[in-house]
Amino acid sequence: MAGFDDRKKGQEGKFAHDQEMEFKVMVRRNKLLGLWVAELLGKTGADAEAYAKEVIISDMEEKGDEDVFRKVRGDLDAANVEMSDHRVRRQMEELLASAREQIAAGN
Template sequence: MSTFDKREDAYENKFAHDEELQFKAFAKAYKLLGLWAAEKLGKSGAAAEDYAKGLVAEGVVKHDSKAIIAQILKDFVGAGVEQSEHQITRHFEEFHALALNEIKNG
């Protein structure tokens, strides 16, 4: 194997590893956001877990945090919870940073 091939393999492995970390971080952030939203909606226990799991599943399929945020906003409006899209987005960004840090550091 040439040096170029080794370098190419190393780059591909790093890319795959980074993508896996991002996937895990988004999934964890969706769960944290879902649990936060569930609490705001008055859900607890299994109902809160189910709500969060539903958001994780939707996030994994759609790969779009804006769709998750829109779903939460819709649920909040329907339940009379006063939170803006900006506030939900801010919480998601905080949860994503937390999840990424936890995953990278162990």
């Protein structure tokens, strides 16, 4: 019975760790996305960092990526920056892969 309990605790610990890592990856992806969009909007320095934080916070509205997409899409549209939905979503995917690599490397 002790072996079963140990295995159960190990699986619960792994699940918690995996969830924490996924959260960190998504926060990193959203920051990278925010910095990318900030550059397109002509923001630099502290303004770019502040915008990236807005993008990170926008991900707390609902599960999934649609809240983040709506945020950046709306901001790009408001600034008259021409960018297709496909390009924004593709950038999100590419930055997700970059974020996973960075987090895995301990950066």
